[in-house]
Amino acid sequence: MANRERPAGDVDYEQHGAGYARVRRPDPRIAARVHAALGDARTVVNVGAGAGSYEPADRYVLAVEPSAAMRAQRPAGAAPALDATAEHLPFDDAAFDAAMATVTVHQWRDVEQGLRELRRVSRGPVVLLTFDAVALQDFWLAEYLPHVFAAELTRFPSIDRLVACLGEGSAHVRVDPVAVPWDCVDGFGEAFYGRPEELLRPEVRRATSGIALADADAARRGLDRLARDLASGAWDERHGHLRGLPERVGALRLVVADA
Numbered sequence: 001m002a003n004r005e006r007p008a009g010d011v012d013y014e015q016h017g018a019g020y021a022r023v024r025r026p027d028p029r030i031a032a033r034v035h036a037a038l039g040d041a042r043t044v045v046n047v048g049a050g051a052g053s054y055e056p057a058d059r060y061v062l063a064v065e066p067s068a069a070m071r072a073q074r075p076a077g078a079a080p081a082l083d084a085t086a087e088h089l090p091f092d093d094a095a096f097d098a099a100m101a102t103v104t105v106h107q108w109r110d111v112e113q114g115l116r117e118l119r120r121v122s123r124g125p126v127v128l129l130t131f132d133a134v135a136l137q138d139f140w141l142a143e144y145l146p147h148v149f150a151a152e153l154t155r156f157p158s159i160d161r162l163v164a165c166l167g168e169g170s171a172h173v174r175v176d177p178v179a180v181p182w183d184c185v186d187g188f189g190e191a192f193y194g195r196p197e198e199l200l201r202p203e204v205r206r207a208t209s210g211i212a213l214a215d216a217d218a219a220r221r222g223l224d225r226l227a228r229d230l231a232s233g234a235w236d237e238r239h240g241h242l243r244g245l246p247e248r249v250g251a252l253r254l255v256v257a258d259a
């Protein structure tokens, strides 16, 4: 195991990671977008791999994941996971056909260094799944947890910053919005845009790092207010149309850099 005194990211998954894999399961529709972006890569490194969400099952995958609690939640048969960080990938240059990193860049200590490493070890595309924190401010949950959403603005690297870093040299980088289906099985905050009651479940809150990191009393007050608005019908008056919306384009983005 790597000799690491502090967690590799801003969340201590040894403390917060238990139960993550039950709530944060890969959504097959989002997975299809990630896998398409990997093109015809046969070998893939998945960095910040967590419990293995979005890893393709039909290619050779090697995972990199610094948290033992997360590695322990990888299902039997998942790709092997190395204890390392994005900033120092223990691989030769161009060792893989593609590199991927899903919902993790916001936790890295040095985003530029991590992305340079992904670029270095991939001879093909680099595929990121992440959130645009500016677009995230439009999500109705920001009314209830303004401190959480304000913090996400500084926590998530901007999409422009990711594009600039991945585009160093001559790589072409594209940014595609990813629609979130109403019944999304990956339990990130926006996944519950039309199912607000789910956000009141403690395990859902624990699996969302923005809430887990926030001031606990303020988060509880905000979610108590949400519970009251759901009970009184106030939430439905403002946002009830979302209960029947089959998908919503929010803040989820696929950032893909060509070789």
Ligand SMILES: C[S@@+](CC[C@H](N)C(=O)[O-])C[C@H]1O[C@@H](n2cnc3c(N)ncnc32)[C@H](O)[C@@H]1O
Pocket: 008, 009, 010, 013, 024, 047, 048, 049, 050, 051, 052, 053, 054, 064, 065, 066, 067, 070, 084, 085, 086, 087, 101, 102, 103, 104, 107, 108, 109, 209
């Ligand atoms: C929100 S989880 C996402 C896991 C998985 N990729 C997914 O899509 O569900 C973020 C992961 O990034 C990992 N992480 C944090 N800092 C990291 C770093 N510097 N390098 C690589 N991974 C890191 C965490 O341990 C955690 O497992």
